[in-house]
Amino acid sequence: MTSSHLSHPAGPDHGRRTARTGPLAAALLAAVLGLTTVVLTAPHVASAAPGTPAAPADQADQVAPAPGAGEVVVDEHFTGPGLPAGWAAVEGSWKVENGRLVGASANWNQQTRITFGRHLTDFRIEATARFESVVDAARWAALGLDVPASGAPPWSIATMRSGTTAANGLEFARRTPADTWDVTDTALAPSAAGTGRDVRIAVEVHGTAARWSFDGREVMRTTRLARSADGGQALLVNGATVSFDDLKVTALAPGAFLRQPGAPxxxxxxxxxxxAAPENTLLSDEVARRAGADWIENDVQPSKDGVPYVLHDDTVDRTTNGTGRIRDLTAAQLDALDAGSRFAPATAGARVPSLAAQLDDLRTRGGSLLLEIKGPHTRAEVARIVQDVRDHGMSGRVLVQSFEVDALRFTRELAPELPLGLLRSTLDADPVAVARDLGLAAYNPADAALAARPEVVAALHAAGVAVNVWTVDEPARWKALDAAGVDGIITNRPAELAGWTAARQ
Incomplete structure (x- = not known):
């Protein structure tokens, strides 16, 4: 299968920008080939800085049961005379006034914040926000997505400037342990927030992946949200006075892969x-990441000595300067191969990555992995794949797919936390029954197969199963699949598809 920034550090202005409407893949490849470093702070578990206030004892000692999917964890309309119970104002001014929560930050250097809620891996946070006044159009309000109860860094947020139509009007950002900014993703909103106007903002979070919505329209995604072991939710204000109303936090089912209404x-x-780059290499992954791909799809097979490597074919002949079956070559032999020169002279020296190397690259540089277990695998071989995923802390960013039903059953037995997708060249008589039997998160058919029975998309969606179609490179088919309501499209042309989807929003 197959931005306009001020010179002072007034807010989350600084960092690498990733847009879904990036340059075309050929230009991206040229940029990547000249790459020396990638500035991106890796997601990791971190605690509050030494000396910061600890959470109250009753909060720290109490272990509440995990909420069920769809359960509203926080539903606040600020009808009382004071701050809601359990909300902790950390910095700046917070008060309830005229049925709204009002936060005020005196200047660009004050990160006014209030913490609440509890740690959730999968959730949606939404609120109505209104800038009452601002120091300048670059000031911002934010939904705190992973913030310690103490309010001390590190924390992860989704920001909205009053000047939302600037290139960095919306951002996913992280305040690092060193109290600096790491901005991973920026976008402009479809309209200006300005002052005196209510806007409905929402972010859906699934582990390290998140989707930003502005007035009901999805405007940005990230797969690089830094998460902690215990951070909850928060509201933040910088250089402005902002009022909030109708705030809700809803627990979601893990690994939600269904496309939301209005989303691309x-x-x-x-x-x-x-x-645009030699397939199944870290270079190809980097080009896809810069092109705006939401997920990277790759294949995995074991070497002679049992090390999982990223390769599609049974042999290395087509894509490298070597010969032979991958299962007959040792890890050392695979490491010595050139996987780039057959694609182009400029990419000579690219290597066949081990799964461990690919997972490490995705973890540190960003991205989620649609991982195909290629061909028949024993339970022990699947167990080694699962071990690599877990060892690299990537369980929340990997969806395992395969044509091999046994490989999926082994994965489900060994790692029930990993979502599964079934690849099909032809459709099953009853895809929903198959999906239920295997416990699938996604059913991933060939384009030609789905074209014959597009009605199965609605049936699978009704059963909570996503549909990702392979491998589609033509805009005419993108349009048809988009209209059919499929959730994802697997393509060799991610830059073009990302640009096509963005242009249609």
Whole structure:
């Protein structure tokens, strides 16, 4: 299968920008080939800085049961005379006034914040926000997505400037332990928030992945949200007075892959950006990431000595300067191969990555992995794949797919936390029954197969199963699949598909 920034550090203005409407893949490849470093703070578990206030004892000692999917964890309309119970004002001014929560920050250097809620891996946070006054159009309000009860850094937030139509009007950002900014993603909103106007803002979070919505329209995604072991939710204000109302936090089912109303299709880069870089290499992954792909799809098979490697074919002949079956070559032999020179002279020296190397690359540089277990695997071989995923802390960012039902059953037995997708060249008579039997999160058919029975999309969606179609490179089919309501499209042309989807929003 197959931005305008001020010179002072007034807010989360600084960091690498990733847009779904990036340059075309060929230009991206040229940029990547000249890459020396990638500035991005890796997500990791971190605690509050030494000397910061601890959470209250009753909060720290109490272990509440995990909420069920769809359960409203916080539902606050600020009708009382004071701050809601359990909300902790950390910095700046917070008060309830005229049925709204009002936060005030005196200047660009004050990160006014109030913490609440509890740690959730999968949730949606939404609120109505209104800028009452601002120091300048670059000031912002934010939904805190992972913030310690103490309010001390590190924390992860989704920001909205009053000047939302600037290139960095909306951002996913992290305040690091060193009290600096790491901005991973920026976008402009479809309209200006300005002052005196209510806007409905929402972020849906699934582990390290998140989707930003502005007035009911999805405007940005990230797969690089830094998470902690215990951070809850918060509201933040910088250089402005902002009022909030109708705030809600809803627990969600883990690994929600269904496309939300009004959202674009998910872009899944087939073997990385395989039309612009040597397939199944870290270079191809980097081009796909910069192109705006939501997920990177790659294949995994074991070496002779049992090490999982990223390769599609049974042999290394087509894509490298070597010969032989991957299962007959040791890890050392695979490491010595050139996987780039056959694609282009400029990419000579690219290597066949081990799964561990690919997971490490995704963890540190960003991205989620649609991982195909290629061909028949024993239970022990699947167990080694699961071990690599867990060892790299990537369980929340990997969806395992395969044509091999046994491989999926082994994965489900060994790692029930990993979502599963079934690849099909032809449709099953009853895809929903198959999905239920295997416990699938996604049913991933060939384009031609789905074209014959597009009605199965609605049936699978009704059963809570996503549909990702492979491998589609033509805009006419993108349009048809988009209209059919599929959740994702696996493509060799992620830059073009990302740009196509963005242009249709």
């Amino acid at each position: 299709v998910t872009v899944l880069a087939h073997r990385g950006a395989s039309s």
